[in-house]
Amino acid sequence: MNRLFTKSLCTSSAAGANLKPPPPDPAAISNLILSSPIQSPLPSNTPWTPHLVNSILKRLWNHGPKALHFFHLLDRRHRNYIHSPSSFNLAIDIAARLHLHTTVWSLIRRMRSLRIGPSPKTFAIVAERFASSGKPDKAVNLFLNMHEHGCSQDLASFNTILDILCKSKRVEKAYELFKDLRGRFSADVVTYNVIVNGWCLIKRTPKALEVLKEMVERGISPNLTTYNTMLKGFFRSGQVRQGWEFFLEMKKRNCGIGFDVVTYTTVVHGLGVSGEVKRAKKVFDEMIREGVLPSVATHNALIQVLCKKDTVENAVLVFEEMVRKGYEPNVTTYNVLIRGLFHAGEFTRGEEMMRTMEEEGGCEASFQTYNMMIRYYLECGEVEKALGLFERMGSGGCLPNLDTYNILISGMFVRKRSEDMVVAGKLLVEMEILRSQSKSGSRLTKKFRLTESGKALFREDRARTVSKLLNYTIALLSWAKKFSAFYSSCVSEYR
DNA sequence: GTAGGGTTAG
Numbered sequence: 058m059n060r061l062f063t064k065s066l067c068t069s070s071a072a073g074a075n076l077k078p079p080p081p082d083p084a085a086i087s088n089l090i091l092s093s094p095i096q097s098p099l100p101s102n103t104p105w106t107p108h109l110v111n112s113i114l115k116r117l118w119n120h121g122p123k124a125l126h127f128f129h130l131l132d133r134r135h136r137n138y139i140h141s142p143s144s145f146n147l148a149i150d151i152a153a154r155l156h157l158h159t160t161v162w163s164l165i166r167r168m169r170s171l172r173i174g175p176s177p178k179t180f181a182i183v184a185e186r187f188a189s190s191g192k193p194d195k196a197v198n199l200f201l202n203m204h205e206h207g208c209s210q211d212l213a214s215f216n217t218i219l220d221i222l223c224k225s226k227r228v229e230k231a232y233e234l235f236k237d238l239r240g241r242f243s244a245d246v247v248t249y250n251v252i253v254n255g256w257c258l259i260k261r262t263p264k265a266l267e268v269l270k271e272m273v274e275r276g277i278s279p280n281l282t283t284y285n286t287m288l289k290g291f292f293r294s295g296q297v298r299q300g301w302e303f304f305l306e307m308k309k310r311n312c313g314i315g316f317d318v319v320t321y322t323t324v325v326h327g328l329g330v331s332g333e334v335k336r337a338k339k340v341f342d343e344m345i346r347e348g349v350l351p352s353v354a355t356h357n358a359l360i361q362v363l364c365k366k367d368t369v370e371n372a373v374l375v376f377e378e379m380v381r382k383g384y385e386p387n388v389t390t391y392n393v394l395i396r397g398l399f400h401a402g403e404f405t406r407g408e409e410m411m412r413t414m415e416e417e418g419g420c421e422a423s424f425q426t427y428n429m430m431i432r433y434y435l436e437c438g439e440v441e442k443a444l445g446l447f448e449r450m451g452s453g454g455c456l457p458n459l460d461t462y463n464i465l466i467s468g469m470f471v472r473k474r475s476e477d478m479v480v481a482g483k484l485l486v487e488m489e490i491l492r493s494q495s496k497s498g499s500r501l502t503k504k505f506r507l508t509e510s511g512k513a514l515f516r517e518d519r520a521r522t523v524s525k526l527l528n529y530t531i532a533l534l535s536w537a538k539k540f541s542a543f544y545s546s547c548v549s550e551y552r
Numbered sequence: 553g554t555a556g557g558g559t560t561a562g
Contacts (some may be wrong), residue, residue: 146553181553216554250555285556339562357558392559400560425559432560 083112088452090127091120099130107141114147119458119491121155124148132167142173146182153186165206175206177214179493184218188225196221197234215242223255231255248271248283257290262299265290285319292327300327316347322355329362337362353379364397372397388420395426399433404415404442407433425456428464440477443468462488463533 081103082535089100090113103109110131128148132140140148145168152160161183168174180203187196200218204210215238222231234250235244242248249272256265269279284307291300303322306382307316321344329337341359344351351359356379363372376394380386391414399409406429414420427450434443447465450457462484469481 176553178553185553211554213554220554245554247554254555280555282556287556289556317557319557324557326558352557354558361557361558387558389559396560423559429560 079451081109083109083116084452087113087456092122099127099135105135105138107144110140110144111147113115114144114151116456118151119456121151124151125155125157125160130491139171142168142176142179145174146176146179149179150182150186155184156190169207175208177203177208177217180206180208180214181221183226185221188221188227193222193225193227193230197230209392210242212245212248214243215244216247219248219255220251223251223258226259228252228255228259228261237264244277246277246280246283249277249279250286253283254286254290257293260290260294262287262290262294262296281315281317281320285317285323288320289323289327292323292331295331297327297331297333300324316344316349318344318349318352318355321349322352322358326358326362329358329366331498332366334362334366353384353387353390356384356386357393360390360397361393364393364400366432369394369397370402386414386418386420388414388423388426391418391420392423392425392429399430404433404439418496422455424450424458424461427455427457428460431461431468432464435464435471438472440468440472445479459488459491462491 081364084110086100087104090097107344110128111549113127114124117127125148128140128144131138145164149161149164152164164506165175165179165183168179173387180199184196187193187199196218200210200214203214208214219231219235222228223235230541232255235248239248249268253265253268253272256262256268264551269283269287272279273285284303288300288307289491290302291297291303301324304320307320321340324340325337326333328340337359341351344355356375360375363369363375376386376390379390391410395407395410395414396402411422411426411430414426415422427446431446434440434446443465447457447461450461466481466484466488469484
């Protein structure tokens with residue numbers, strides 16, 4: 058990886074004095090940071106910009122300590138660069154994910170001393186981390202005390218905290234807070250929509266309908282967002298008939314609102330995933346007749362539905378049609394279609410589609426793309442293909458995450474070859490290092506160890522081989538643990 | 553980062 062960086066430096070010097078040097082490559086710098094010891098200085102003479110810093114922080118997302126180290130080095134030791142509020146927010150997000158509360162607060166204080174924040178967004182980020190790590194009360198307290206940190210509470214921030222609680226499935230908690238404070242903040246249609254959506258997210262549509270009734274009683278008119286939310290709620294909870302009837306009712310009453318592209322996309326997707334492909338296609342055609350233009354998301358919904366419940370060939374036809382009409386497929390379009398092709402065993406066409414996506418579509422493969430392709434390859438024993446993709450991930454635009462490692466390690470057992478076990482062991486060590494930096498992944502790993510690896514090993518009846526491999530794995534694991542303890546002690550320097 | 557639609561399979 059060091060070589061990669063040197064190479065990029067060489068190209069820039071070879072470009073000559075009269076040619077503008079190429080912009081710094083975030084991937085190369087990220088790889089340099091990843092492969093260097095923690096105390097290493099940053100490459101000098103880099104023209105730092107908020108954009109460059111943010112893309113490096115995003116690339117190092119799964120390597121939090123390294124990312125924070127980079128952020129701190131630049132913050133403290135560079136005279137000509139001051140971090141932007143958005144970089145601070147990213148760093149705070151990373152620190153909060155690692156539960157480094159002291160770091161979070163020192164970053165917030167630093168923002169304040171530089172007079173660039175914290176903003177409501179900063180608090181939303183921290184609150185979201187609290188809520189999603191099982192501490193909704195802390196999220197609420199943060200909202201209640203944010204004015205003490207120079208950030209005022211208003212209806213917008215009230216709606217945000219309710220939304221954060223709802224999206225992390227703490228709907229009861231959100232509803233409590235809503236009832237307590239709706240008077241103080243004069244709850245509006247957005248507030249009610251957030252709560253309606255909350256109940257829908259946990260599939261409690263009767264509660265959602267209750268809130269809908271309540272808002273009408275309190276003189277707040279539901280808008281199209283409210284109805285679309287409710288519609289999605291029905292489909293999500295498997296109440297396809299109720300969803301369809303709600304849609305017809307919306308059509309009948311009209312309410313002067315009409316439908317928009319979101320309404321139609323919801324119905325196309327909802328009907329399709331429940332197997333009603335013909336009706337989904339009819340609704341898709343109907344929206345065009347009604348003069349509502351389908352969006353890329355609508356096409357994605359239809360393509361996914363065709364892949365799942367019809368044929369991938371028909372999905373490809375819709376894809377080609379959308380391109381012909383001038384739509385620009387996005388990363389979701391490609392992911393859905395590549396998945397469909399792989400699912401149908403069309404690996405070559407899937408690979409071709411990935412090339413199209415990167416070369417013609419201008420889309421970079423995401424970790425979803427890679428993880429899904431790796432999973433399908435491993436499923437049918439194409440270990441080399443899977444490892445090839447894994448290698449490409451390391452050098453390309455998106456780094457492997459814990460899911461990638463779990464998928465790969467589990468897959469190393471399918472061929473029952475000893476050389477695969479060695480690779481699995483190596484991957485396990487790498488993953489242990491990665492996991493030691495991301496506490497949120499520990500549950501996932503535990504599950505993997507107890508289920509996938511255990512089952513795979515016990516399926517092997519050659520007891521001696523099994524026990525040898527098991528010992529090997531255990532030795533690697535304990536070595537990895539020692540190493541990660543050592544690593545954490547190095548890391549603690551800047552916590 | 554005041555709200556609603558489109559990413560795995562198990």
